[in-house]
Amino acid sequence: MVSFWLLWLLQLYIYVVAVIMLLYMVRHMVFTSTRLHRKQRRFYHEILDSELPPVTVLVPMHNEEAVAHDILRALINSDYPKDLLEVIPVDDHSEDRTEQILREYADQYSYIRPLYRRSGPRGKPSGLNDALEYASHEVVIVFDADYTPPADMIKQLAMAFVDPEVGAVMGRVVPENTKRGLLTRLLDLERAGGYQVDQQARYTRNLIPQYGGTVGAFRRSVVLSMGGFNPRILAEDTDLTFALFTRGWQVAYANRSECYEESPESWDVRFRQVRRWARGHTQAAFRHFLRTLSTRYLRFWQKVDGAMLLGVYAIPTLLATAILAHLVLFLSGRVAPFTLIIAALFCMANSYGNFAPFFEVGSATMLDGGRRRTWLLPYMAYVFIFNVWAVVSGLKDALLDVIREGTPQWEKTERYRQ
């Protein structure tokens, strides 16, 4: 009797997972169709004659001697009026030559005002909180240290804040070390799908474009009024996105504002990165899921998209447990071919790519003008199980964080630039 109910519950679970997979697949098909066929919502590029706001640029750094010169030079070469610009590299407990490099630049350029953190908790959220207190201007732009922003990037991002409803802005992230190997090439495809199609379609449909802490901007007063960044949440960008939307603010997405990043070049580094993202994203999901569904500031479809965005890192775990459930049903002679095939098809359609299905990635590549890169699409299957392991590990970490109630230790992604 017990085994009957257990097997029945497992069958029900597989149906539930198949339905969730179907919903995600439909969502990605809608995004792809929106991006390919619908008139796109554009960013605020043409308001360049408007009065430019004073801007603070924050660059969180921890042992960044390999990349510090590049980003500081890029900021010096920015066409933003220097009397309206303040650059704060946040040296977070660095043990290499980062401090020395920052001092050299600060001596030469008055608008570069480094913040040296030698006490207090380590990590990007804590560093940003200290820097927000130190910053002078309302519009704050955050660049990761491995980014090299083009000359007009600050102008482009800052422009959006002429719209009083905009609380944060996100630019497009493009890997620059694509040709280093198979991993970087596949990450380039993932990034293209995620930004060129996914983010832009969400912006066009007025859903939930996500603020990303790697190349983004926000209003300082808004973040301070929310108590700053939560150091217990590793994905401070997802946390801010949902904190803003559930308080009535908008997030704008600038698809043309391309910023070049360094992708992980080794599988171990990539594994740790995905694991950290999954952990942080799940922490944010625990915090914002119910608030997203109940807030009066979001429309129905925004709530649906927000809930699906928050739940996206739960998918690989659902998938892994559904495979185990299938295994038990199979050995018990209870597996139904219909569920087996339908669930398998939905799962595969969703999972060839890390949350950016192959048809979405293919469309993004075409829009970007890429051709031969489309041949790499089948190789995305190569990282499918790898991603499942990394995300499941991150989810486990997030659950342990809830039990332990501690502050997770920040892990920096390794740099490769010479």
Add this chain to the structure above:
Amino acid sequence: MGGTHSREEFERERSQLGSGTTGSERFGAGLATTSPLAAAMPHRAYRRVEPENKIVMALTVLVIGVIHYYIFINFHPIMLAMSEWSKLVLSWLNIGAVGQSYGYDNYMWVRLYPLVYDIHEPDTLGYLIWTIGGIVLIVLFALLRVIAAPVRLTILTILLLLTFGSVYMLIVSLANGSLGFDGFEISKLYVRAVLLTWAFMPIGFAILSLLIPFNPIERIVLVFLPIIYDFPFSVVRYAVMVWITNWLGGVPAAPFFLLFGSAITFLFYVCLFSLMMNRVAKRVGGGPNREARWRW
């Protein structure tokens, strides 16, 4: 450098179009512009594909529907051929009389011919050996860091499924239970799964193909070529599954079924899709009048 598009190319476009403005990229959609740059080629960040001719699209869907209907009403001889050819492969594998007869099963208005054979079922000691062997291999592969992580984790996943299955069967056999299927039942499951794959996959592929600006021929090829490929593949896979379950039992059959079933068919589809996407990208992105093929 490299990336989605070279940084040099990006900077060149930017300088040609003015710093951050293209003239027609207005705040919000639909505002008129008088800028002389309004006729500028659509920037990749906001460009979209030309709308397709709806009549051609409808006709393509109709043709796909007719072909699929024709295949569906002819599934009976196709499924019979699959079983017959699998028998042939089994005889080539030279494993005696295994799977040399078949039974009958009616599913989704189609008569199927699942092969009948004996399945090997280990005793409790056999499942214990599977479990211990699985654990030893898991530890070994977890420590073998020289293997690239995606390959190592895929092997570990297969081993985990094997070990999980053998632990489950060990518990079942200790409780005087047995494997939930015999040779005929697992055969039935296989041929039903193949029928479902061939019946439903083209519908999904057809819907997917409508998203992308493929031409009618590409759409038809994309929908039906995977079935043509999958037929010989299913024949061989069926024979291998019968061979494995006859020789080793149900435990290795489960990961075989779950990981190498329709996943391989799907991978072939993605391969084909990537080749077709290359053609589409060439069509819309190359040639002398390429700006005319994109819209703002």
